[in-house]
Amino acid sequence: MNKNIIKKGLTEKIIKEISSFKEEPSWMLEFRLKSFEIFKSKPMPSFGPSLKDLDFDSINYYIRPQDKTHTKWEDVPKNIKETFDHLGVPESERGFLAGTGAQFESEMVYHSLKEHLIDQGIIFESIENGLKNHEELFKKYFGKIVPASDNKFSALNSAVWSGGSFIYIPKGIKLDMPLQAYFRMNSENLGQFERTLIITDEDSFLHYIEGCTAPVYTTDSLHSAVVEIIAHENSRMEYTTLQNWSKNVYNLVTKRAFVKKNAEMYWLDVNLGSKITMKYPAIYLMGEKAKGEIQSLAFAEKGQNIDAGAKIFHIAKKTSSLVLSKSISKNGGISTYRGITKISEDANFSKSKTTCDALILDNTSISNTYPTNDIRTNSANFEHEAKVSRINDEKLHYLKSRGINEKEANTMMINGFADPITKKLPMEYAVELNRLIELYLK
Amino acid sequence: MKNTIYIKNPDDLKLNFIKKNEANFIILINENIENKYKYTLNLNKENTSSKILFLIITGENSKLDFNIFVNHFASKTSLDLKFKTVLFKNAHLNFNGNIFVEKNLKKIKSSMIHQNLLESKESKIISKPNLEINSDEVEINHGFATGNFNKEEIYYLQSRNLSKKTIKKELTKAFLFKELEGKISKELKKQIKQDIICSIPL
Numbered sequence: 001m002n003k004n005i006i007k008k009g010l011t012e013k014i015i016k017e018i019s020s021f022k023e024e025p026s027w028m029l030e031f032r033l034k035s036f037e038i039f040k041s042k043p044m045p046s047f048g049p050s051l052k053d054l055d056f057d058s059i060n061y062y063i064r065p066q067d068k069t070h071t072k073w074e075d076v077p078k079n080i081k082e083t084f085d086h087l088g089v090p091e092s093e094r095g096f097l098a099g100t101g102a103q104f105e106s107e108m109v110y111h112s113l114k115e116h117l118i119d120q121g122i123i124f125e126s127i128e129n130g131l132k133n134h135e136e137l138f139k140k141y142f143g144k145i146v147p148a149s150d151n152k153f154s155a156l157n158s159a160v161w162s163g164g165s166f167i168y169i170p171k172g173i174k175l176d177m178p179l180q181a182y183f184r185m186n187s188e189n190l191g192q193f194e195r196t197l198i199i200t201d202e203d204s205f206l207h208y209i210e211g212c213t214a215p216v217y218t219t220d221s222l223h224s225a226v227v228e229i230i231a232h233e234n235s236r237m238e239y240t241t242l243q244n245w246s247k248n249v250y251n252l253v254t255k256r257a258f259v260k261k262n263a264e265m266y267w268l269d270v271n272l273g274s275k276i277t278m279k280y281p282a283i284y285l286m287g288e289k290a291k292g293e294i295q296s297l298a299f300a301e302k303g304q305n306i307d308a309g310a311k312i313f314h315i316a317k318k319t320s321s322l323v324l325s326k327s328i329s330k331n332g333g334i335s336t337y338r339g340i341t342k343i344s345e346d347a348n349f350s351k352s353k354t355t356c357d358a359l360i361l362d363n364t365s366i367s368n369t370y371p372t373n374d375i376r377t378n379s380a381n382f383e384h385e386a387k388v389s390r391i392n393d394e395k396l397h398y399l400k401s402r403g404i405n406e407k408e409a410n411t412m413m414i415n416g417f418a419d420p421i422t423k424k425l426p427m428e429y430a431v432e433l434n435r436l437i438e439l440y441l442k
Numbered sequence: 443m444k445n446t447i448y449i450k451n452p453d454d455l456k457l458n459f460i461k462k463n464e465a466n467f468i469i470l471i472n473e474n475i476e477n478k479y480k481y482t483l484n485l486n487k488e489n490t491s492s493k494i495l496f497l498i499i500t501g502e503n504s505k506l507d508f509n510i511f512v513n514h515f516a517s518k519t520s521l522d523l524k525f526k527t528v529l530f531k532n533a534h535l536n537f538n539g540n541i542f543v544e545k546n547l548k549k550i551k552s553s554m555i556h557q558n559l560l561e562s563k564e565s566k567i568i569s570k571p572n573l574e575i576n577s578d579e580v581e582i583n584h585g586f587a588t589g590n591f592n593k594e595e596i597y598y599l600q601s602r603n604l605s606k607k608t609i610k611k612e613l614t615k616a617f618l619f620k621e622l623e624g625k626i627s628k629e630l631k632k633q634i635k636q637d638i639i640c641s642i643p644l
Contacts, residue, residue: 345563360578363546369573375588378560384586386571390578 006062008189012036015159018062022128022162025135035148035158042152047370048338049276049305054250059191059222061160063105069126071112080104089182092428098177099124103194104184106162117175123168124179127195130166137168142197145228146256154254157193157226164194164225167208169235174205178240178426183223185214185249191222198228200235200263207238209429213273216246220275223249229257229265233287236264242429244436245273247303253279261287261316268424269296271306272436280338282311285319285347292321297421299440300333300365309339309370310354314347314380323354326421328414329365330441336368341382348379356386359417361410411441446626448634455481459490459519466493468626468634472641474533476505483512485519491551493522497618497634501530501643508536512552514543520551526621527558528614529565530643539571543580550580558588559617561610607644614642 006014015036019029044051070076073090084090084102093100099113101124108126117124123134131138148158165181185192200206214221223245231237237257245251251274257265267281283292294310312321327335337356358367369386391413399409415422415437422430445465449455451473471479483494500506512521529535541552558567571584591613599609618638622631 358575360575360580363578365578367573367575369571369584371569371571373567373569373571373586373588375558375560375568376566378563378565378590380588382586382588384569384571384584386573386582386584388573388575388580388582390580 006060008060009057010036010059010061010160014061018160018162021062021064024131027139028131031143031148032159035155038148039152039155039159042155044152045278048278048307048336049334051250051276054220054222058189058219060187060189061191061193062162063187063190064107065104065109069108069111069129071110073110076110080109083184083186084110084182092180096177096426096428097180098175099179101126101165101181102184103163103181103192105187105190106192108163108165111165113179120173121170122173122175123166125166127161127164127166127197130197134166134168137199138166138197141199141228141230145230145258146226146254150254153224153252154226157195157224157254160191160193161195161226162193164196165198167198167206169200169204169206171201172203175207178207178209180209180211183210183212185221185223189219189221191224194225196225196227198230198237200231200237202233202235204235207240209240209242209426212241212243212245214246214249216248219248221249222252224252225254227253227255231257231259231263231265233261233263236266238266238268240268240425240429241270242433243271243273243277247273247275249274251277251279255279255281256284257282257292258284258286259290259292262289263287264291265293267294267296267310268421269294269308270421270433271296271298271308272440274306275304277306277308280309280311282313283321284313284315285321286315288316289318290316291319293323295324295421295424296326297418298327298335299437300327300329300335301440302331302333305334307336307338309337311339312341312352314343314350314352317346317348318350319347320351322352324420325356326358326418327367328359328361328417329367330361332364334366334368336370337386338370340372340374341384342374343377343380343382345376348377350377350380352380352382354384357417358388359414360388360390411438414441446630448630450637453477453479456484457482458484458486459492460487462489468495468497470634470637470641471496471498471506472500472637473506474501474504474643478507479509481508481510483510483521484515485513485521486515488516488518490516491520494524495621496523496525497621497638498525498527498535499530499614499618499638499641500533500535502532505534506536508538510537510539512539512541512554514541514547514550514552517548517550521553523554524621525556526618527556527567528561528617529558529567530561532562532564534565535567537567537569537571539569539584541573541582541584543575543577543582545576547577548579550577550582552580552582554584556586559614560588560590611642611644615639
């Protein structure tokens with residue numbers, strides 16, 4: 001395998017090398033270098049889990065497993081293909097997906113879209129090919145939804161981004177099968193900085209699914225992605241994440257969607273793995289009657305600190321939003337909901353509801369809830385509720401009295417708790433998630 | 443509520459609950475000023491519980507900043523906090539609420555409920571209700587709801603020849619008086635109702 005590794009640590013020279021490998025236009029190199037300066041000047045987040053052990057100098061910022069992105073699995077190097085075979089990616093693609101992308105280390109090794117969809121004008125390419133083949137469209141939106149200056153990790157991603165998907169759904173096209181991207185970090189001390197840019201044009205529909213895994217190492221890796229979405233008028237965008245990183249991965253992600261008039265954005269976010277996750281998908285409701293929904297499920301066990309949440313900004317009038325966050329902590333795991341809902345002065349007649357449910361399975365675990373509700377108009381209706389509890393003893397007793405042992409009863413209760421989220425997943429993923437929940441409870 | 447203590451406009455309040463069945467509180471805030479309020483509620487001994495009702499009415503140019511800390515330091519403690527707020531004109535309310543439950547505690551119940559009426563387009567409210575829970579045998583909840591006066595109710599009352607000002611006054615009274623029903627002595631209820639009526643800036 002032709003594998004290019006740039007030496008550990010981050011310097012201007014490394015950024016120039018990454019840009020050179022990718023044969024980028026000069027404006028992109030300038031963007032990267034400017035972002036690097038922002039990264040150096042920005043402080044670490046002042047909230048959330050401690051990141052003091054994250055050593056930026058011990059990370060490989062770029063590993064190129066092969067020279068180009070293939071469109072046929074047969075052309076993908078054998079050892080990489082075997083990894084994705086093992087994860088069932090090609091099988092899923094044949095079964096129920098309109099297109100698949102697979103990222104291994106820092107690059108997309110595979111990207112394919114069904115031919116009749118290409119004919120309809122749908123673009124589903126690696127982010128690098130998006131820049132090469134559709135520069136004008138790319139430049140119009142890239143870095144506009146999540147600017148490099150947003151936070152330290154968006155600046156880092158903007159400096160060293162590599163891999164990810166570029167998607168454009170043309171006007172009036174409703175894709176009835178999902179597109180999927182799969183992200184795999186196989187090397188030790190790797191930094192994966194994929195960048196995803198999705199544009200759903202007017203009256204279109206897309207469901208995009210991303211899955212993430214990595215093998216376990218004794219040293220830490222960093223996953224710091226940026227996802228930018230723009231949902232144009234009357235379109236609907238659904239974005240599903242199933243994150244099952246190994247417990248040595250820092251998962252520090254910035255995801256944001258701009259939602260125009262009458263458009264809808266739906267995030268579904270399931271977080272099972274990682275050492276530390278800091279992820280707060282954001283929706284900006286910018287056009288009248290725009291809708292946003294964020295549903296998330298997090299599992300935290302020993303050594304894990306899952307700090308996740310949702311940000312909703314009602315900017316235009318008659319907008320509506322819904323947030324449902326569920327978390328389960330056990331064996332000393334820490335799960336935190338951190339979110340903000342802001343209804344601005346102009347967002348008259350808007351509606352919003354946030355619900356946070358947390359389950360704590362033992363007295364060594366921790367659950368925190370830090371919502372911020374900022375309501376600046378009296379014509380809006382806003383509701384927030386949060387609840388933290390353990391498994392209901394009475395329900396457990398009832399199940400046991402029906403001959404179900406305690407372990408099974410607990411599993412049933414937790415599956416029931418997670419059910420409002422799992423039932424929103426495509427069938428294949430819901431089955432897999434239920435299996436993972438059983439493993440989590442073992 | 444038995445043993446109810448009524449307090450008006452306390453800036454700083456520290457309550458340490460150390461005995462069984464301690465008093466409950468009704469706290470009225472009716473100031474039209476810029477002010478900061480810091481309330482610390484410590485549940486230090488087992489089997490202590492309390493209910494605290496906050497009635498907040500404020501109006502023009504007021505900026506009220508509340509910092510509330512509820513600390514469960516002992517097992518079998520419960521606290522029920524309820525905030526009923528009516529903001530008139532350009533009133534601005536900032537609320538930071540924190541419920542903390544220490545490690546290895548049992549049978550903890552804590553509730554923090556906010557119900558807010560915003561009378562004017564210019565009134566605004568920012569709320570940060572934080573929960574930090576370090577034990578598993580808990581029932582903790584927080585609820586927050588914000589809205590305007592019900593338009594249908596206003597329309598109905600207008601059709602009965604009441605002015606908009608009178609209607610808003612009556613709806614404010616109904617919103618706040620509801621919390622006093624059957625819970626306190628007649629004399630105290632009468633006094634609180636009178637204080638509320640005098641506080642409505644319309």
